[in-house]
Amino acid sequence: DAMVIQNPRYQVTQFGKPVTLSCSQTLNHNVMYWYQQKSSQAPKLLFHYYDKDFNNEADTPDNFQSRRPNTSFCFLDIRSPGLGDAAMYLCATSRGGDRGHNEQFFGPGTRLTVL
Amino acid sequence: DQQVKQNSPSLSVQEGRISILNCDYTNSMFDYFLWYKKYPAEGPTFLISISSIKDKNEDGRFTVFLNKSAKHLSLHIVPSQPGDSAVYFCAVKAAGNKLTFGGGTRVLVKP
Numbered sequence: 499d500a501m502v503i504q505n506p507r508y509q510v511t512q513f514g515k516p517v518t519l520s521c522s523q524t525l526n527h528n529v530m531y532w533y534q535q536k537s538s539q540a541p542k543l544l545f546h547y548y549d550k551d552f553n554n555e556a557d558t559p560d561n562f563q564s565r566r567p568n569t570s571f572c573f574l575d576i577r578s579p580g581l582g583d584a585a586m587y588l589c590a591t592s593r594g595g596d597r598g599h600n601e602q603f604f605g606p607g608t609r610l611t612v613l
Numbered sequence: 614d615q616q617v618k619q620n621s622p623s624l625s626v627q628e629g630r631i632s633i634l635n636c637d638y639t640n641s642m643f644d645y646f647l648w649y650k651k652y653p654a655e656g657p658t659f660l661i662s663i664s665s666i667k668d669k670n671e672d673g674r675f676t677v678f679l680n681k682s683a684k685h686l687s688l689h690i691v692p693s694q695p696g697d698s699a700v701y702f703c704a705v706k707a708a709g710n711k712l713t714f715g716g717g718t719r720v721l722v723k724p
Contacts, residue, residue: 502656529710538622540615540702540714541657548710588656592710599645599664600706604656 501525502605504589510611511579519574519608521589528594530572531602532564535586547572548594576610584612616640617705619715627723632690634718636703639684645706646679648688650699651717657702661688693722 503522511517521530529548533541545554547566561583563575576583586609590602618637626632638646644665649657663670663677663686670677676689690697700719704712 538716540617540716543711543713546710590656594710599647599662600710600712601647601659601662602712604658606654606656 502589502591502603504587504605504608506608507606508609508611510613511576512613513580514578517576517579517610519576519587519589519610521572521574521605522570523589523591523603524570525591525603526569527591527603528569529592530566531590531592532562532572532574533588533590535588535607541588544574579610579612581612584610586610615716616713617703617715619703619718621718622716623719623721625721625723626693628695629692632688632693632697632720632722634688634690634701634703634720636686636688636715637684638686638705640705640707641681641684643705643707646677646686647704647706647712648675648677649702649704649714651702652699660701690720693720695722695724698722 505520531546532544535541544558566572586607588607589605592600592602616639647662648660650660651657661672661675661677663679668679678687698721700717702717703715
């Protein structure tokens with residue numbers, strides 16, 4: 499089945515210790531997104547890639563970086579995690595283009611704990 | 614500045630009855646409105662959408678209504694089933710590839 503896969507599902511890191519979350523997709527979609535979701539809040543878009551073009555949200559902290567080495571994979575790097583970065587991180591994909599409702603397909607998420 | 618608001622954090626309904634979820638938005642330039650459903654330990658999954666040029670879209674037990682003058686969106690689930698117990702997010706799409714989500718409404722359907 500075509501899908502969006504996130505690894506690991508649970509990640510524990512120490513305050514200030516860099517961490518990388520990964521996402522892969524078998525849908526061959528052009529666009530990949532990273533969202534941060536804190537408890538009982540809306541998923542908040544951090545950035546997205548349209549093919550190789552990187553699009554950062556204006557309010558995404560510099561502490562968050564992303565890499566997309568190929569169509570299938572996208573990584574979220576948190577350079578110096580703080581306690582406030584503990585959250586669920588969701589990866590999503592979509593076909594792209596500006597037609598239709600642009601359905602996004604989500605992975606199961608990675609829950610990050612910062613000690 | 615929240616562009617999308619779901620004012621009811623939770624909803625409890627008896628099996629077989631109607632569930633009504635509400636969503637308000639601020640920007641009249643949104644062109645599509647979507648509902649996503651999320652079970653625990655899973656990512657959100659797309660449920661139903663509506664274009665800004667329509668006022669109703671129906672898919673089986675799920676109907677979405679759009680009131681553009683009130684900037685209000687609602688999702689009706691009828692009849693509600695225990696498997697519908699989940700968190701429901703509304704989302705809006707403007708031009709481009711981005712969605713903006715509301716804070717979610719947790720629905721509990723009691724048998």
